[in-house]
Amino acid sequence: MNTTFDVAVIGAGIVGSAIARKLAGYELSVALLDARDDVGDGTSKANTAILHTGFDAKPGTLESRLVREGYHLLSEYATRTGIPVEHTGALLVAWTAEELDALPGLRRKAEQNGYGRTEIVGPEEVYRQLPHLGEGVLGGLTVPDESIICTWTTNLALAADAVGRGVTLLLNRAVTSVEDLGDHTVLRASGGEVKARWVVNAAGLGADVIDRLFGHDRFTVTPRRGELLVYDKLARPMVNKIVLPVPSSRGKGVLISPTVYGNVLLGPTAEDLVDRTDTGTSEKGLEFLLGKGEKLMPDLLREEVTATYAGLRAASDHPDYLIEADAGQRYVLVGGIRSTGLTAGIAIAEHVAELARGAGLVLVPRENLPEPPRMPNLGEAFTRPYQDAARIAADPAYGHVVCFCERVTAGEIRDTFRSPIPPATLEGLRRRTRAMNGRCQGFFCGAEVKKLLESRGESACGQSHAPQEARR
Amino acid sequence: MTSGDITTLTPAVVIIGAGPSGLSAARELAPRINGEVLVLDRESTAGGIPRHSDHPGYGIRDMRRFMSGPAYARRLVRQAEAAGATILTNATVTNWAGDRAIEATTPRGRIRVEAQAVILATGARERPRPARLIPGDRAHGVYTTGHLQNLVHLQHGKVGKRAVIVGAELVSWSAALTLREAGCRTVLMTTEYPRPDSYSLFSVPGRILFRTRVATRTRVTKVIGRPELRAVEIEDIDTGRRRVVECDTLVLTGDWIPDHELVRAAGIAMDPGTNGPLVDNALRTDRPGVFAVGNLLHPVDTADIAAIDGAHVVRSVIAWVEERRTPAEQVRLVADAPFRWVAPEIFRPKDPAPARRRLLLWSDRYIPFPRIVLRQEGKVVVRKRLWWPAAPGRVFRIPTSILSAVRPDAGPVHIGVEP
Numbered sequence: 014m015n016t017t018f019d020v021a022v023i024g025a026g027i028v029g030s031a032i033a034r035k036l037a038g039y040e041l042s043v044a045l046l047d048a049r050d051d052v053g054d055g056t057s058k059a060n061t062a063i064l065h066t067g068f069d070a071k072p073g074t075l076e077s078r079l080v081r082e083g084y085h086l087l088s089e090y091a092t093r094t095g096i097p098v099e100h101t102g103a104l105l106v107a108w109t110a111e112e113l114d115a116l117p118g119l120r121r122k123a124e125q126n127g128y129g130r131t132e133i134v135g136p137e138e139v140y141r142q143l144p145h146l147g148e149g150v151l152g153g154l155t156v157p158d159e160s161i162i163c164t165w166t167t168n169l170a171l172a173a174d175a176v177g178r179g180v181t182l183l184l185n186r187a188v189t190s191v192e193d194l195g196d197h198t199v200l201r202a203s204g205g206e207v208k209a210r211w212v213v214n215a216a217g218l219g220a221d222v223i224d225r226l227f228g229h230d231r232f233t234v235t236p237r238r239g240e241l242l243v244y245d246k247l248a249r250p251m252v253n254k255i256v257l258p259v260p261s262s263r264g265k266g267v268l269i270s271p272t273v274y275g276n277v278l279l280g281p282t283a284e285d286l287v288d289r290t291d292t293g294t295s296e297k298g299l300e301f302l303l304g305k306g307e308k309l310m311p312d313l314l315r316e317e318v319t320a321t322y323a324g325l326r327a328a329s330d331h332p333d334y335l336i337e338a339d340a341g342q343r344y345v346l347v348g349g350i351r352s353t354g355l356t357a358g359i360a361i362a363e364h365v366a367e368l369a370r371g372a373g374l375v376l377v378p379r380e381n382l383p384e385p386p387r388m389p390n391l392g393e394a395f396t397r398p399y400q401d402a403a404r405i406a407a408d409p410a411y412g413h414v415v416c417f418c419e420r421v422t423a424g425e426i427r428d429t430f431r432s433p434i435p436p437a438t439l440e441g442l443r444r445r446t447r448a449m450n451g452r453c454q455g456f457f458c459g460a461e462v463k464k465l466l467e468s469r470g471e472s473a474c475g476q477s478h479a480p481q482e483a484r485r
Numbered sequence: 486m487t488s489g490d491i492t493t494l495t496p497a498v499v500i501i502g503a504g505p506s507g508l509s510a511a512r513e514l515a516p517r518i519n520g521e522v523l524v525l526d527r528e529s530t531a532g533g534i535p536r537h538s539d540h541p542g543y544g545i546r547d548m549r550r551f552m553s554g555p556a557y558a559r560r561l562v563r564q565a566e567a568a569g570a571t572i573l574t575n576a577t578v579t580n581w582a583g584d585r586a587i588e589a590t591t592p593r594g595r596i597r598v599e600a601q602a603v604i605l606a607t608g609a610r611e612r613p614r615p616a617r618l619i620p621g622d623r624a625h626g627v628y629t630t631g632h633l634q635n636l637v638h639l640q641h642g643k644v645g646k647r648a649v650i651v652g653a654e655l656v657s658w659s660a661a662l663t664l665r666e667a668g669c670r671t672v673l674m675t676t677e678y679p680r681p682d683s684y685s686l687f688s689v690p691g692r693i694l695f696r697t698r699v700a701t702r703t704r705v706t707k708v709i710g711r712p713e714l715r716a717v718e719i720e721d722i723d724t725g726r727r728r729v730v731e732c733d734t735l736v737l738t739g740d741w742i743p744d745h746e747l748v749r750a751a752g753i754a755m756d757p758g759t760n761g762p763l764v765d766n767a768l769r770t771d772r773p774g775v776f777a778v779g780n781l782l783h784p785v786d787t788a789d790i791a792a793i794d795g796a797h798v799v800r801s802v803i804a805w806v807e808e809r810r811t812p813a814e815q816v817r818l819v820a821d822a823p824f825r826w827v828a829p830e831i832f833r834p835k836d837p838a839p840a841r842r843r844l845l846l847w848s849d850r851y852i853p854f855p856r857i858v859l860r861q862e863g864k865v866v867v868r869k870r871l872w873w874p875a876a877p878g879r880v881f882r883i884p885t886s887i888l889s890a891v892r893p894d895a896g897p898v899h900i901g902v903e904p
Contacts (some may be wrong), residue, residue, distance in 0.1 A: 243615070247746065247749050290711075292622075292623065292711075293620070293621050293622040293623070293708075293711070294620040294621065295620050296620045296706065296707070298620070299618050299620055303618075317612075317616050317742065318615050318616050318618060319615060319616070320615045321615045321618065321620075322623070399577070399579065399590040400579070400590070400595075402490055402491050402594055402595040403490075405590070405592070405594050405595060406490075406594055409592035409593065410592070412575075412590050412591050412592040412593065412594060412595070413575055413592045414527060414575070414577040414590055417527050417577060420577065420579065420590075422590075439625075452613075452616075453610050453613060453629075453631075454613030454614065454615060454616075454629070454632075455613070455628070455629070455632045456610045456611060456613065456629045456631035456632050456635075457528070457610070457631065457632075457635070459628070459632040459635065459636065460632065460635035460636040460639060460640040460642060461635070461640065463636070463640070463642060464640050464642070
């Protein structure tokens, strides 16, 4: 590639996509690189999908500030783009005297973090809100603004918005070496090199490796595996709130959360690994979750499990977000972004832009920025195409349900292949539409979805009307 | 949530599911009932699961024939249509809209169906890997039999070269047949039971025919390989020893769960044993005018048995539409170990006997000639030796004549075995 970009952003997860989008709002040419074949295919795809108020962050940290700002920025962005969000609220539940004693401290901490709407409640109120909780609740702390969000749509919206603003998206580019040529940097990558005047490292699990390629030794990423169980939609009425554990010295613990797709999550585990690609589930992890679940909400465990998955958080030895700009190298590190990165992404992008400006990147706002994309709705709380009589009347493909469990239509699958970032794989299609993510896991639709992937969404749309017309 | 206009249809009876049980019900009802019989199916072709099983063995008990799954499915569709029923495909029922009314999505628009009676015939599916909690990598190449047969028979897709099948029941051999047709060799079948579960008619020649070893008392403990499946780890349940078997295809067979979402959404009483609705011998659920048939009730029996349910329900549906009356006298049937479930679960002595005069049960243990014991209020009511085996992986049948000594006023009947 002969172009020299003004900025190359490494990593097309939520944070990298938000940064590329932000920088493309200025008079800059921007490249967004990712080692995988899709955006958001690493840490961003597999988390607990909670939009955090930041009530439990460490006060005074960069993380605390950016999560708080990010909560409002992402909420507003979600409204504009159609990213599904449900403001369910959360309840921190104390099961031991020690946990109960910790609640007032957590409440003060929330206030220090600028969040003043928590309330300490007794066990009757906890059971009133969550009647299916197991026996032994001593009290709780309400966090009425914690919310659930679709992490996949958030990542896609930010990346599609970036592409809409002119960003060049380069997939399958794993950066292997870096050379600083004084006025620009050459990133050597699988699939070809990329030249850019400035480089932003938002490589998530690989951010420390890229940082070392730039000659630094600031931090080490430890992949921390979190395994989760996804319960059937029939369990959703039991869990209308996020059920948080009281954090202990051993970490945040296991939560129960509704999902915007209408399921219930139980997890995550927390296990430090060496292999940065090991997203398999483990016997030990699943057993641990079942043990926890049996105590937290025994009724939930009687329901069917729809999915199990594992995500890798980019845990680091640094206690806060590690965001630093190096004027000499024209380089910004965005490291140590843990699970709060989903909430904080847009605020991180604002912060990075300001840091880069301070380090000498000239930022001239662009006129006539395109509107952000309207994302297809994957949320159960909002009208989906199969429910929309007017939409089906206008285009029968939205009345052709392909995936019965998740009620995904041929029209939606076709649309993803016409979107700014079409899916390359079945996993990509699943994240864009929910197809095959349901309780049967492909028993009924697996073969047809595969055919639709191969025909890029066209095979069912034409065919779907033939039997109908033949009947007339 | 719904927006825009929707069309309302008012058939006499709506049947949800155009598989063997739903289509048989339609065929028998349409000529006998005043008004339309409408069958809704979410797939683009009616016929249900037999369409995916391109091998012979269908239609034995209901049609007295021996035919392939697809031929059987086509015949059921023809018969239902010839009898005057209307079949609407690509119609996914999305919600209830009243006691006997539902909403559905079709390519021709959203519809509401208000009927005098509803027959639920939604069948069953196999539990997929996550529901079985098999840990390991998220590898491609892991299927249920349903997914596999869809892929091979309907879409003519490709699978791998070396398969491991989890299960050694009838459906497992059906999976092995499908794999062979797709050019994939089954290198191993695993079962947690101490012996293969299907009829020895299948398992002995099956082993020779497919050159397949059946490993009893084993289970899959890990899936290895990403993105493509490379191997599975197999544990010997008795010794705890584990070994790795190389394969690129893993088929999870059996372990059935009814498609009971509409039952739960309606708040209809369910049986924790079958995971389907509780029904009586006339196949009534506890919601007046809502009936259930087929593998939704007994997950899972063969297609012909499901079809016979469809014919059996007709009399009670007509009685409901004409008289709206249910006999009061009833007694609950309860499956005791080693039985996992019994269907139907409610016996009304004043009603006609259950279909084929059989109770259907699922056994978790192999018993060559079980001595069946019925207890009421702790006392033995009936003891009877049966001359056929109870085996895991297929339905065990008990003649309903065994219920003749049951007292309708004496509390639940526990059905178990004596050594």
